[in-house]
């Protein structure tokens with residue numbers, strides 16, 4: 001018996017009315033107050049969902065079967081659960097709750113299922129792409145704090161699809177990272193990437209998530225975009241993406257990632273930059289500045305946003321942890 005188990009705990013009088021409190025009570029025999037709070041709310045909402053929809057056993061079975069198929073579709077390189085979270089709008093919601101940004105900083109968006117941890121370090125000005133992956137694109141960026149001070153030595157991890165709308169992980173013969181790389185910002189906060197023009201692509205839809213989209217009469221496409229993770233010690237990690245303005249799927253992204261401050265337009269590179277970077281003047285050019293916030297700024301914002309959100313939900317007697325997250329009230 002765990003040390004914190006309450007010997008007085010008794011699960012009795014099981015009914016539709018008592019099952020929720022009974023489940024919460026039996027889950028509460030530990031001292032992790034964040035886990036207590038999260039699980040209490042999860043059980044409450046899950047039970048209310050069944051009560052409200054009058055869920056049938058057949059529907060419950062279909063749901064279990066669907067989630068089983070989602071799990072079975074997952075591999076080291078295929079994350080069907082992330083896809084499911086994405087198409088339900090859950091990923092982008094969690095990112096925005098967990099990493100709120102002031103208007104003065106670059107806004108975040110969902111990570112998506114194609115990030116890997118095997119991208120190589122790249123020198124500024126080198127290319128992340130192997131041969132014949134699409135129309136050449138030069139990205140010139142600058143990373144600063146919200147006051148405009150340059151941030152040196154941050155990592156810029158970026159990845160995008162090739163001209164056929166596929167990530168490297170979608171090729172069966174993949175041997176190493178392609179169309180992805182990690183750059184380091186210089187003293188003035190700048191970085192330079194050679195990539196290719198991204199194109200719209202469908203999310204993998206040959207699995208259970210694709211079948212669900214079809215059932216819902218939804219298309220699986222995402223507008224052309226480039227993913228970024230920007231990290232520097234002392235700063236809140238930024239997960240974001242830039243989206244091509246005017247893309248046919250700009251207003252119907254299958255995974256809800258598009259936010260208007262993240263839309264880019266492309267220019268032609270021009271003669272001067274083409275000479276400087278050994279490219280053609282008709283190649284594409286994307287200049288973009290990113291602004292990130294410190295861990296302290298992030299925590300302050302999380303506390304303010306979480307306080308406001310809980311008050312809006314009518315939870316007047318809430319307790320926030322050191323990190324600013326709601327937790328169960330201490331036991332008397």
Ligand SMILES: [Fe+2]
Nearest residue numbers: 112114225227
């Ligand atoms: Fe993507």
